[in-house]
Amino acid sequence: MTSTQTSRPSAFFPHRHLLGIEALNPSEISRLLDLANRYADLPKDDEQARRLLRGRTVMNLFFEDSTRTRTSFEVAALRLGADVINMSVGTSSIKKGETLLDTAMTLNAMKPDVLVVRHGDSGAVNLLSQKVDGSVINAGDGRHEHPTQALLDALTIRRRLGHLDGLLVAICGDVLHSRVARSNILLLTKMGARVRVIAPTTLLPGSIDRFGVEVFTDMRKGLKDVDIVMMLRLQLERMQGAYVPSVREYFHFFGLDYEKLSLAKPNALIMHPGPMNRGVEIDSEVADDINRSVIREQVEMGVAVRMACLDALTRPLTGYNGSGQNEPADLQNGGRS
Amino acid sequence: MTLQRPPKRQLRPLALVNARLVDPVSKRDEIGGLLVDDGIIRDLGPQIGRAHVPEEAEIIDCGGHVLAPGLVDMRVQLREPGEEHQETIETGSLAAAAGGVTSMVCLPNTDPIIDDVAGVEFIARRARETKRAKIYCYGALTKGLEGKDIVEMGLLHQSGALGFTDALTAVADAQVMRRALSYARTFDLLVVQHPEEPRLAAGGAMNNGELASRLGLSGIPTCAEVMMIERDLHLVRMSGARYHVAHVSTAAAVEKIRQAKQEGLRVTCDTAPPYFSLNEAEVGDYRTFAKLSPPLRGEADRRAIAAAVAEGVIDSIASDHAPLDVESKRVPFAQAVPGVIGLETLLPVSLELYHKGQMPLIDLVRCLTSRPADILGLPQGRLAKGAPADMVLFDIDRPHRIDVAKFRSKSKNSPYDARPVQGKVLKTFVDGRIVFAADTHA
Numbered sequence: 001m002t003s004t005q006t007s008r009p010s011a012f013f014p015h016r017h018l019l020g021i022e023a024l025n026p027s028e029i030s031r032l033l034d035l036a037n038r039y040a041d042l043p044k045d046d047e048q049a050r051r052l053l054r055g056r057t058v059m060n061l062f063f064e065d066s067t068r069t070r071t072s073f074e075v076a077a078l079r080l081g082a083d084v085i086n087m088s089v090g091t092s093s094i095k096k097g098e099t100l101l102d103t104a105m106t107l108n109a110m111k112p113d114v115l116v117v118r119h120g121d122s123g124a125v126n127l128l129s130q131k132v133d134g135s136v137i138n139a140g141d142g143r144h145e146h147p148t149q150a151l152l153d154a155l156t157i158r159r160r161l162g163h164l165d166g167l168l169v170a171i172c173g174d175v176l177h178s179r180v181a182r183s184n185i186l187l188l189t190k191m192g193a194r195v196r197v198i199a200p201t202t203l204l205p206g207s208i209d210r211f212g213v214e215v216f217t218d219m220r221k222g223l224k225d226v227d228i229v230m231m232l233r234l235q236l237e238r239m240q241g242a243y244v245p246s247v248r249e250y251f252h253f254f255g256l257d258y259e260k261l262s263l264a265k266p267n268a269l270i271m272h273p274g275p276m277n278r279g280v281e282i283d284s285e286v287a288d289d290i291n292r293s294v295i296r297e298q299v300e301m302g303v304a305v306r307m308a309c310l311d312a313l314t315r316p317l318t319g320y321n322g323s324g325q326n327e328p329a330d331l332q333n334g335g336r337s
Numbered sequence: 338m339t340l341q342r343p344p345k346r347q348l349r350p351l352a353l354v355n356a357r358l359v360d361p362v363s364k365r366d367e368i369g370g371l372l373v374d375d376g377i378i379r380d381l382g383p384q385i386g387r388a389h390v391p392e393e394a395e396i397i398d399c400g401g402h403v404l405a406p407g408l409v410d411m412r413v414q415l416r417e418p419g420e421e422h423q424e425t426i427e428t429g430s431l432a433a434a435a436g437g438v439t440s441m442v443c444l445p446n447t448d449p450i451i452d453d454v455a456g457v458e459f460i461a462r463r464a465r466e467t468k469r470a471k472i473y474c475y476g477a478l479t480k481g482l483e484g485k486d487i488v489e490m491g492l493l494h495q496s497g498a499l500g501f502t503d504a505l506t507a508v509a510d511a512q513v514m515r516r517a518l519s520y521a522r523t524f525d526l527l528v529v530q531h532p533e534e535p536r537l538a539a540g541g542a543m544n545n546g547e548l549a550s551r552l553g554l555s556g557i558p559t560c561a562e563v564m565m566i567e568r569d570l571h572l573v574r575m576s577g578a579r580y581h582v583a584h585v586s587t588a589a590a591v592e593k594i595r596q597a598k599q600e601g602l603r604v605t606c607d608t609a610p611p612y613f614s615l616n617e618a619e620v621g622d623y624r625t626f627a628k629l630s631p632p633l634r635g636e637a638d639r640r641a642i643a644a645a646v647a648e649g650v651i652d653s654i655a656s657d658h659a660p661l662d663v664e665s666k667r668v669p670f671a672q673a674v675p676g677v678i679g680l681e682t683l684l685p686v687s688l689e690l691y692h693k694g695q696m697p698l699i700d701l702v703r704c705l706t707s708r709p710a711d712i713l714g715l716p717q718g719r720l721a722k723g724a725p726a727d728m729v730l731f732d733i734d735r736p737h738r739i740d741v742a743k744f745r746s747k748s749k750n751s752p753y754d755a756r757p758v759q760g761k762v763l764k765t766f767v768d769g770r771i772v773f774a775a776d777t778h779a
Contacts, residue, residue, distance in 0.1 A: 202519045242487075249489040
């Protein structure tokens, strides 16, 4: 097998795009996490890593505002030596449907190797991926998926606790509108963790019990004996009566404070995809608890995971043939295991 | 220096003997006695006679009359705060005690509206001060009863709200109702609906039909009720919420609720005495005391409601007490405010179903006591060891004419004045205290 101009699946990662956790099997997820784990331990100016994507173009195409995720992808691409182009397309200035595809065709003509795309509509990234020659990474589409967030969460957990299988994870808050929740539920259940979702019924998607999770509307019951507490962001406009009557009531029943946290396992970790609404879904003190909160670690792992995803998707271009021989030495030996 | 609290005044134990004990939960209907101490029923049964009561007890001979649980009224308006010229919690409690009602739940359509914790706490405080009846409230389902944004149901429930309703209006927006039911499901709270499609009912003054046409009044069709119920049942099916339909008035609605119950949905309903004792003909010559919401229906619907109470499809009978001043009623029919008082007629008018042989006494008592208590999650409404000693003693057969002039209620808008009825409240007990005793010479 030799590489061509267009990317195609490698044996290491047999997908052209990373559109969601849905399409991945447990061994593919493990491989991505192993690779990300090695990147996490590399110095940020590692020379060999910097050669991996030299001459390749990574385009960040964000139809929805984002600072954290876009920056994280940008840093990851730069550390791998890629040329990075940021395209911020305000949703107000763009019309839906045809225009999305027009944009895709235009960008495709510039031959990016990887397109990192965020869009406010579920399925939009998938649609775009069908029209371009390079690889597409979903950086969040509507309420559908946010695969790199789930991967970075998993990596954070693995580095803290050593494994995912058998863990009891509570995902709390606005599950209905959360792509982070969906990707995490998929990833964690595929990897053998038990997942609970905790939310007022208005913030739970229909038939959520069919996702292989346990459903709780009482946070005190739901947090009992969990290893991980994942909090979700609740957007302000959703807590003024339509889904939740008030911030006060939400925090009282669903905000993570020490009292509710005391029901989880003694050393249960606290996670949040950010940005946090302090005093809404999480008590400020809990969020800053250096012994329990791994929220800053999540951000750090975000870069490593995105480096791994960029690497995995471009391997046909970098000549990787599946035997492991072409893998940079540092990456072969630098990881924990 | 220590301040000595005065010792809590202990009531003497109370022994009610020679009573016809009627309890719908244990299905007891037998002559016997009942012992009360510290506000709680300690023992009851045929074995308790005059010879078997504690020495210090106060003994009341019930003369063989019916001793039943105090009535639990799921739906009243007490007009406090805001419209105290029509009724107050005090006068409403006097009316309740006289009517044998020992627990009642008021609607949130006061001024200010009960849609926050402060409102619920106000009612709770006034209820503590008023010892004649146990008073609870529903919270508004949406803020300001506007049908848009859901209230802090969790916090209001923790403060004592027994359920949530927009009182006299239905939540018109299906999406809002869907979310309200869904949110209520979070805490497993009861949602109470006034079942009426608001656009169909808008401007209507009485039941749609021949009589309305002859009187030249615009009508409210019966389907306005069943349409709203059908819509809600779809949403209940989706949310799994507990849903209660207030004052059912049509045969079609009864059928829908029957089916929903058979399907296993968590649906309950009540009606009020006017809907099984009166029909639209009552409007007669534009009598505004016969203007209700929902309106009095045709005779076929009236019969269907009576039958549904007897059958148990309708769970409970509530007074739907709606005190209104003269100015609200002494106006052209179309302008009159709908509603009638009911606390002091709830028992005798309901007893008509028993006296006419439509249902056994014990089933009727269930509709007025344990069934509504169960729906509301209250421990009263039954004669049982350990239950609160809330009871009503009544002469089931005594014939008399309803005399509205003698009512304790501040407003007198009753459609039943001078109606001959059977059944008279003799005594009412709340937590073992006598809160009403009939004038024995009356």
